[in-house]
Amino acid sequence: MPPRRVVTGRSPDPRRRFAEELRLLREQKGDSLRRLAEVLGWDASLFGKMESGKTLGSPEVVEALAQHYGVGDLLLTLWELAVGDPKQFKEQYRRYMALEAEALSMWHFGVSTVHGLLQTEGYARALLGAGGIAGEELTRQVEARMGRRQTLNGDDPPQFRTILSEAVLRTSLTDTEEWQKQLEYLVEMSERPNITLQVLPFSAGLHGLDSTSVIFLRLSSGCAVAYTENAHRGELIEETASVERLQRAYDAVRDRALLPDASRKFVMRMLEDVPCDPST
Structure with missing residues (x-):
């Protein structure tokens, strides 16, 4: 030929x-x-x-x-x-990870999953496994994700705000014990002074981030970048106008979300509804 x-x-x-x-x-x-x-x-x-x-x-x-x-x-x-070029996403994700390590503050909105910095090992394993990762690679990625949690646990941790769609809390793990641990961990982390957790209830209606999970990183330079993602890919956004446009949508979501105290009580109610394991 x-x-x-x-x-x-x-x-x-x-x-x-x-x-x-x-x-x-x-x-x-x-x-x-x-x-x-x-x-x-x-x-x-x-x-x-x-x-x-x-x-x-x-x-x-x-x-x-x-x-x-x-x-x-x-x-x-x-x-x-x-x-769709995998190399491009790897490059962007590596750069995002470097920026995350130096961020002074972070603001997150989750459409369907808990942010990696707030995930338990069981939740991370189930989530990554659902994406088709298995074997040694799954173990490696879970360990790496657990290591990232130290970002919020250091001597001078960044301020971290997460707004979780109610869908995140309604999408439970099939393993009720692991799901209970994840909810308990959210409650525990929400009590830390550098972490703010809010819940966006279904009653808030449609909004500008309906299909977008996003995290904003405020850097020491005073600039902010955004990283948006779905189950298949992510994009690092550094152009000022685009970041500001996303920020306005985020601010509107935050205005509709429950206040932190009410959000913590919301998660605790979800925790009470977790079915008991009949074997215990």
Whole structure:
């Protein structure tokens, strides 16, 4: 079979192809980076980093660019292919972990699961196992996650706020004993001075983070970054306008959440409802 002929001359690497397409579309339209920033409302530096391949941007930015250039779903399709590169997610996650270690404060919102820093070993094992991890790799990742919990237990731990959707507390483990331990651990951690736990009840209705788990890290430089994720991938967001947009959505969620005392009582009621193990 003859080798595949290169038709377009574009890079076969999804990330590079996405960056090349962005640069080509802007040049064809005759826009400068500054002009693009004025029209769309994001920093010119973000578009420059996207065109150089240093960042992929968020789907909101990509959608705005697609509308500006009038290319339909082309850019979003290329973006999805680019962020599907496992190496990209590993690089982003490594950078996120480095930033987490130096963060002065963290604000988290969980759609369906407890944040890793507040997970018990049993919960972490069940969650990672549900994602298809098994054997030695599962043991290694659980141990690593348990080691991360020391972030909140040091001599000068960061301030940590977590807002948990009621769905998190309604999605119990099949092992009732491990689920009880997880709820007890949430109550215990919520009593620490550097940790604030809030619950967003179902009665709060729809909100801007309905499908987004996010954590914000406030760094010593005074800047904040955000990390959003779902079961299959995550994205580190550093561009100021995008972080601020997520922050406004987070603030609205916090305003609807139960106050810390009421939230602790909510978790304790959930704990009381855990079925007793008939074997004990």
